[in-house]
Amino acid sequence: MAYQTLQQEYLQIPVVTRAYTTACVLTTAAVQLEIITPFQLYFNPDLILRNYQVWRLITNFLFFGPVGFNFLFNMIFLYRYCRMLEEGSFRGRTADFVFMFLFGGLLMTIFGTFVSLVFLGQAFTIMLVYVWSRRNPNVRMxxxxxxxxxxxxxxxxxxxxxxxxxxxxxxxLLGIAVGHVYFFLEDVFPNQPGVSIFFFNMLFDTPEEDANYNPLPEERPGGFAWGEGQRLGG
Structure with missing residues (x-):
């Protein structure tokens, strides 16, 4: 019974939030069990371009360090704000939410090349927090x-x-900068007179209203020790 309840709760998590958080947890578990190592996951432009290790473009967003308090807090913030965005301003707009992931990931990859960050998951979480916070300006924290x-x-x-x-x-700063670029292009710039941008087709959305819809509470306590960008072997 407990397993069925847990499974039901898990399946109620919005699809993008469920997929991303699950991938992060499974990646960390694989490292913890020594199935893989962080050296196989970190962002390295040379290995991507010369050795065609293209998976690093994705895996560097999935590893938040070894299991511990920092990992736990990152997962809490990632899950909460990703889910609140998906059930809030992106409700019924799954394609747009995926586009935000791709857009943010691309910019972070470009900027991360110049600041020598090897894991960008924390910056991505900050981006989600930033976009949510700007779209909920009246929420008290x-x-x-x-x-x-x-x-x-x-x-x-x-x-x-x-x-x-x-x-x-x-x-x-990287997460805030990328979050602000997305927020400006998506929420501010299109509202200027005579301007229209970022029309994205709904490929698999279901925008109809759900009478049983019960989103997460908007207000969340914020803050924990965000460490510096994880360095390989650090």
Whole structure:
């Protein structure tokens, strides 16, 4: 009975959130069990271009380090904000949500080449947090019960907290920058007079209303120790 309940809850997770979080957990489990190593996953342009190891374009977004508190917090934030986006502003727009993943991943891959980051999963999570926070500007957030602020400040609070801990903020800045580019092109620029951009066909969407729809609560406590970009062997 417990297994069936767990399976039912799992299948109720929106498809994109379910696929991405599952891939992250399975990748980390494979590394933990020494089936694969981080050396086979990290982003390396030379190996991608010269040795055709194209899987690195994807796997570097799936590994968040060994199982521990940092991995757990990353998974919590990734799951919460990815699901709230998919059930919120992207509800019934699965194709658009996938496009955001592809767009954000492409920009991060390009920028990551210049800042020498080998794993971009944390930056991708920050991007999701940024887009959600800008689309929910009136939501009140709470930071460890000590600081209250509006949702748009959440990515900056996370970056400030990381800075106070003495960590690099390159990952946070990359996620914020890519998130802002997407938000501007998708939400701000098209609303300018005479401008239209980013029409994307709904290939497999079902936008009809669901009477039993019950999204996650919008308000979430924010903040944890976002570390610096994971370096190979670090």
């Amino acid at each position: 709470n930071f460890f019960g000590l600081l209250n602020f509006q949702a748009p400040f959440l990515p900056w609070v996370l970056m400030g907290f990381s800075l106070l801990l003495g960590n690099s903020i390159i990952v946070d």
